[in-house]
Amino acid sequence: MPQEYPLLIVHRRLLFPSGTMFFDLFGATGLVAVDAACEQKRRIVIALTDDEEPQKDSKVREIGTLARIRQVIKLPDGHARVLIEGVSRVMILHRTDAPDYPAANVLVVGEEIEETAALEALWRTAHNTLEAFSRLEAVPGEIVAAAEDIKDKSIFADTLAMHLLHRYADSQKVYECVALEARYELLLTALEDELAIAQLEQSISSRVRKQMDKNQREYVLRERLRAIRTELGEEGENEIDALKAKAKDLPLSDEMRTKVQKEIARLEGMPPSSHEATVSRTWLDWVLALPWKGEKKKSINIRRARRILERDHYGLEKVKERVLEFLAVAKLQDNDLRGPILCLVGPPGVGKTSIGRSIAECMQRKFVRMSLGGVRDEAEIRGHRRTYIGAVPGRILTSLRQVGVNDPLMLLDEIDKLSHDALGDPSSALLEVLDGEQNHSFQDHYLEAPFDLSKVLFIATANNVDTIPRPLLDRMELIECPGYTDAEKAQIAKRHLLPRQLEEHGLTDKQCNLTAGGLKAIIEGYTRESGVRQLERNIAAVCRKVALQIAEGQESMAVTADNITDFLGRIKYIREEQTEHRTPGVATGLAWTAVGGETLPIEVLRLPGNGKLVLTGQLGEVMQESAQTAASLVRHTLEERGIELDFSKEDWHVHIPEGAVSKDGPSAGITMAVAMLSACLQKPIKSHLAMTGELTLTGRVLAVGGIKEKVLAAARAGAKTIIMPRACERDIEDIPESIAKKLKFIFVEKFAQVAEASFS
Numbered sequence: 001m002p003q004e005y006p007l008l009i010v011h012r013r014l015l016f017p018s019g020t021m022f023f024d025l026f027g028a029t030g031l032v033a034v035d036a037a038c039e040q041k042r043r044i045v046i047a048l049t050d051d052e053e054p055q056k057d058s059k060v061r062e063i064g065t066l067a068r069i070r071q072v073i074k075l076p077d078g079h080a081r082v083l084i085e086g087v088s089r090v091m092i093l094h095r096t097d098a099p100d101y102p103a104a105n106v107l108v109v110g111e112e113i114e115e116t117a118a119l120e121a122l123w124r125t126a127h128n129t130l131e132a133f134s135r136l137e138a139v140p141g142e143i144v145a146a147a148e149d150i151k152d153k154s155i156f157a158d159t160l161a162m163h164l165l166h167r168y169a170d171s172q173k174v175y176e177c178v179a180l181e182a183r184y185e186l187l188l189t190a191l192e193d194e195l196a197i198a199q200l201e202q203s204i205s206s207r208v209r210k211q212m213d214k215n216q217r218e219y220v221l222r223e224r225l226r227a228i229r230t231e232l233g234e235e236g237e238n239e240i241d242a243l244k245a246k247a248k249d250l251p252l253s254d255e256m257r258t259k260v261q262k263e264i265a266r267l268e269g270m271p272p273s274s275h276e277a278t279v280s281r282t283w284l285d286w287v288l289a290l291p292w293k294g295e296k297k298k299s300i301n302i303r304r305a306r307r308i309l310e311r312d313h314y315g316l317e318k319v320k321e322r323v324l325e326f327l328a329v330a331k332l333q334d335n336d337l338r339g340p341i342l343c344l345v346g347p348p349g350v351g352k353t354s355i356g357r358s359i360a361e362c363m364q365r366k367f368v369r370m371s372l373g374g375v376r377d378e379a380e381i382r383g384h385r386r387t388y389i390g391a392v393p394g395r396i397l398t399s400l401r402q403v404g405v406n407d408p409l410m411l412l413d414e415i416d417k418l419s420h421d422a423l424g425d426p427s428s429a430l431l432e433v434l435d436g437e438q439n440h441s442f443q444d445h446y447l448e449a450p451f452d453l454s455k456v457l458f459i460a461t462a463n464n465v466d467t468i469p470r471p472l473l474d475r476m477e478l479i480e481c482p483g484y485t486d487a488e489k490a491q492i493a494k495r496h497l498l499p500r501q502l503e504e505h506g507l508t509d510k511q512c513n514l515t516a517g518g519l520k521a522i523i524e525g526y527t528r529e530s531g532v533r534q535l536e537r538n539i540a541a542v543c544r545k546v547a548l549q550i551a552e553g554q555e556s557m558a559v560t561a562d563n564i565t566d567f568l569g570r571i572k573y574i575r576e577e578q579t580e581h582r583t584p585g586v587a588t589g590l591a592w593t594a595v596g597g598e599t600l601p602i603e604v605l606r607l608p609g610n611g612k613l614v615l616t617g618q619l620g621e622v623m624q625e626s627a628q629t630a631a632s633l634v635r636h637t638l639e640e641r642g643i644e645l646d647f648s649k650e651d652w653h654v655h656i657p658e659g660a661v662s663k664d665g666p667s668a669g670i671t672m673a674v675a676m677l678s679a680c681l682q683k684p685i686k687s688h689l690a691m692t693g694e695l696t697l698t699g700r701v702l703a704v705g706g707i708k709e710k711v712l713a714a715a716r717a718g719a720k721t722i723i724m725p726r727a728c729e730r731d732i733e734d735i736p737e738s739i740a741k742k743l744k745f746i747f748v749e750k751f752a753q754v755a756e757a758s759f760s
Contacts, residue, residue, distance in 0.1 A: 002093055005045045005066065006033040007102040008084075009054040012168055014175050015046045015065045016158035017086040025080045029056045033101035034072060034082055042069040045090055045106055048172075053303055056102050063176040066090045066108060089178060109178050113153055122184035123153050126160060129191045138198040139164060157183050165190050239281075240268045246288050256449045260287060283386060286393060287447065291406040298364040300331040305362035312358045313351055314495055315488045318734075319344070322479050323355065327362055341434045343415065343460040343473075346481030347709075349531020352461040353413060355481070360409035365457065368403040368410050370395050373417035378424030381433065383446035393446040396433060396453065407455035415472075416462035427469045434458055434475045482708050483530025483597070485736050486716075489523050490516070497536045505543040510556055512546040514539070517561035525564070525571035530597070530709065542567045582687070585679030587758070589671030590692040590714055590722075591663065592706025597713030599690065600663070602656055602671050604679040609651030617656035620664025627654050629697050630673035633751060637699075638680060645680060652676060667704040669695030670723070673751060674758045685758045690714040691723035699751040703727035708734045715739050723748055723757055 008023065008030055015021050025031050037044035046067050047060035071083040090106040097103055113119070127148075134144045143163050150156045161174040170190035177183040247260045263280055270277040305327050309320045326342060344352040353369065360367035375381075375395075384391035392398070399410060418427045432438045433453060441450035460476055462468060468476075484492065498514060505512075522542075527534045545567045546557045559567060589600035613631050615624055631652060638645060654672060656663060670693040678685050692710055694702040703725045712735075714722050726747040732740060746757045 002105045002107045004096055004103055004105050005040070005043055006036045006098075007045050007047045007060065007064075007092075007095075007104050008033050008037075009047050009049050009056070009058050009060060009102060011049055011052055011054050013046070014048075014162075014168075014171050015067060015084060015086045016162050016175060017065060017088050018155045018158060019086045019162050020070070021084055021086075023082045023084055025082060029101055031080055033103075034069065034080065036098070036101055036103075037069055038072065043067070043087075044069060044084070045092070045104065046084065046086075047092060047102075047104070053301075056097065060092060060095075060104075061176065062092055063109075063178070064090050064092050064106065066106065113180060116181075119153065119181055119184070122181060122188065123156070125188055126157065126184060126191075129188065129195060130160065130164075132195055133164060133198065136195075136198050136202050138195075138201070154180055154183075157187055160191070161187055164194055166194065240264060243267075243284055243288070250288065250292050252292060253450070256287070259449055260284065279386060283446075286397075286401070289401050290397060290451070291400055291404055293406070300327055300363055302328055302331065308358050308362050309355075312354060314492045315484060316351065316355075316481060319355065319479055319481055323359060323362075327359070330363065340477040341458050341460060341475055343462055343465075343476035343478050344481050345462050345465055345478050347483050347530035348463060349529060349533030350481045350483060351531075352481050353411060356409065356411040356459045356461065359459065363409065363457070366403045366405050366408040368399045368408045369413055370399050370410060371413045372426070373414035374419065375417075375426050376419040378426050378429045379445065381426050381429035383444045385445045386448070391446055393444050394429075396442070397444050397447065397451065400456070406452070407457070409457045409459060412458060412460040414462065415460040416464050416467045418468075427472050430472055431475065434460075434472070482734065483712065484532065485712060485739060486520070486523050487736070487738060489527075489532055489535055490519055492532050493519055493523075493535060493539060497532060497539050501536065501539050501543045505540070505547050507543060507547060507550065511550055512543060513556060513558040514542065515558060515560045518559040518564050521561040521564045522568070525573060526568055528573050538568060582684055584682045584684050585675055587671050587675040587678065587685055588690045588714075588717070588719070589668040590690055590710035591665065591667060592709050597706060597709030597711070599713050599717045600656060600668055600671065602654065602668065602675045604672070604675040605653045605655075606679050607651045607653060608649065611648045612651045614651055614653040615655075616653070617659045618662040619656065620662060622666055623664050623668060626666050626669040626695065627672050630669055630676055630695055632697060633695065633699055634673055634676040634680065637677065637751070637755065643680070652679070666694040666702075667692045667706075667710075669693060670701055670748075670751065670754050674754060677755060678758075681759075683759060686721065688718060688720040689723070689758065690717065690719040690721075691754065691758075693723070693725045693728075693748070693754070695751060701725045701748050701751065701754065707731035711735050711743065712739065715743065720744060721746060721757075723754055725749070 010023065013021065013023065023030075025034065033044065044067055046065040048064065049058040049060050051058045066087045066089075067084045068087055069082060070085050073081040073083075075081065089109040091109055093105045093107055095102065095104045130139075130144060130147060133139045134141070147156065147159050147163070150159060157174070157180070161171055165171045165174070165187075167190070170186075170193075173186050174183055174190070177186055243264050247257070247264065252260065263284055267277055267280040267284065270280070302324060306320075306324060309323060313320065323342075344355060346352055356369075357367050379394065381394045381396060383394035383397065393401075396410075400406060400408070412430075415430075418430075420426065432442060436454065439453040439456075442453045443450055465473060465478060498509075498519075502509060502512060522538050523535060526538045529535070542559055546559070549557055565571065585604040585606075587602050589602055591598045591600040613628060615627050619627070635647060654676070656668075671691050673695055674685060674691065692704055692707075694704055696702060707724065707728050708731065711722060711732075720742075721744045723746045726749045729745075729747050732745060746753075748754050748757065
């Protein structure tokens with residue numbers, strides 16, 4: 001009668017009756033199905049699907065295997081390894097899936113073996129075939145011995161199929177054939193092909209052994225010849241032979257092969273101890289060590305890539321989505337990319353380098369990182385010419401030699417930190433490297449011949465694109481990696497930073513119990529960054545303190561908000577309410593920096609004088625011009641309102657605190673104007689108000705950048721209302737909902753709207 005069993009849906013895993021196999025389960029669906037089977041006399045049905053990644057609702061084939069669960073090993077990472085023994089074939093009638101796992105009604109396929117002359121002939125033929133495999137030593141002896149002891153003809157056929165058939169299609173046909181005679185016919189047909197292949201392999205092995213014997217004889221003769229040459233002081237000739245042999249095996253271009261052959265001929269005619277010989281030998285070593293051979297293209301699995309990105313990074317949803325789009329295009333182009341170079345832009349510590357490493361893992365490419373910070377010599381990229389003492393290739397070819405393949409993912413780290421001087425401009429050398437139309441024939445000065453870089457996947461990182469030369473920036477597609485909110489930092493610490501630091505310090509989560517309150521205290525009191533690098537350093541400091549206490553005999557320690565100062569000392573940063581405006585002439589602006597958003601308090605004071613505008617606080621040229629524009633506009637606004645002030649008898653002093661930090665940019669235009677207007681009217685602006693926007697002389701408010709970082713900075717400073725340009729309204733989508741819903745946004749186009757919204 002049909003019975004219902006849980007289903008374990010697999011792809012290309014054939015479990016024959018009487019066979020035993022380990023199954024590694026990674027998804028929750030398979031684990032739940034195994035748990036359900038363990039509650040039902042440990043019986044489960046192994047069902048085949050044609051889907052490469054089986055899902056709960058995958059369509060399964062009609063024939064499966066009723067199996068017995070022998071052992072379940074639960075692994076620490078949530079996976080499981082299950083040992084399953086096949087019992088009998090079953091026919092899957094219809095699905096009866098449970099909410100959490102697949103199930104089906106199945107009918108056991110009975111096998112009443114009718115001893116016929118045809119079946120006996122097939123069985124004997126199969127035995128003879130097994131003996132032929134045994135004579136060829138194409139199957140282990142213990143398998144042959146075990147198979148010969150099997151008396152059940154059905155089990156014997158399944159055993160031969162399991163151990164002798166190497167092609168999955170043949171094995172599947174035998175597996176799904178219920179009639180025993182037909183199964184034997186399919187099996188013997190497939191075994192004939194396997195036997196022919198085994199005989200051919202034996203013939204090839206025999207020829208190889210003969211060739212090896214010949215090579216062994218040559219090796220002995222060469223060793224004797226080497227010994228004779230050593231006695232004569234001519235050991236250099238053996239080195240020449242080795243270089244010739246190595247050059248012969250490499251797929252060099254015709255131009256490079258000609259150069260190598262000429263260089264070997266020159267080296268052969270030089271005294272081994274001469275300086276010229278050393279230069280030639282070093283050049284040949286470099287050329288022959290480079291990865292000239294092409295690598296086999298690897299398929300990209302988008303679902304696997306998504307799992308890797310989710311595993312390695314929390315947040316950064318738009319970044320991960322763009323990376324997946326990039327990988328999808330690579331998959332459709334057969335892993336051959338000709339598009340723009342990706343450039344990950346964001347504050348330090350947000351995971352740009354880590355994203356590059358994850359992309360390499362998703363594409364199954366080797367990863368190599370090349371730091372460009374402080375590089376100012378063009379030779380660092382293109383190499384030095386051989387005429388210089390100590391000349392070497394540039395960093396590009398050096399990295400390829402280290403990684404050993406010609407298609408790695410090369411991360412050009414800190415590309416915005418390139419500089420240039422009299423020695424050349426390295427950014428200009430990178431133009432050829434990052435151009436898909438040119439890098440197939442990249443010219444390194446040391447190599448003196450083209451090298452193909454078109455198979456290398458370049459990805460760049462930067463903190464600030466303003467310092468990247470425009471031609472180089474034009475070759476890259478920018479992907480913004482914004483800073484993290486406090487909530488995102490807490491999740492990153494729980495999922496990644498804390499487990500890593502506990503492992504590095506030899507601690508367990510029971511020995512070092514960092515509470516949610518303690519983690520929040522670290523984020524708010526000891527870090528002021530957009531990334532999580534400083535946060536990880538503080539967590540490491542806590543782990544060191546705890547490790548010391550554990551080593552002295554204490555069993556465990558709890559790190560809370562109340563005792564955090566015992567581990568990290570006094571609090572470094574106190575987040576004050578910087579938007580509590582009680583004094584006329586004071587306003588809070590918002591600024592973007594390379595390390596994230598910052599609040600920018602602006603103070604204006606009117607003093608007796610002669611109409612001067614005094615600016616202090618290390619303001620850049622653009623910000624000084626913004627202050628002059630704001631002053632002119634405020635005077636015009638006061639005249640329109642009928643307020644008469646004699647500006648010729650007073651000075652305006654505009655100061656932006658933290659005078660040791662240089663500041664520049666147009667974003668503080670409306671903030672300075674509001675502060676000046678407040679000072680003139682002797683009226684404080686609204687509390688908990690922050691603003692950003694560029695101001696023109698006619699009173700228009702223009703768009704600015706860095707909106708997400710600025711809004712996060714305003715929220716940290718206690719702002720409840722933010723004034724920003726109407727053109728920036730679309731950028732609100734990038735702000736986390738948990739932050740945006742606590743704030744009121746006022747979008748303006750004219751300074752009159754700013755003034756109206758700034759005062760009670």
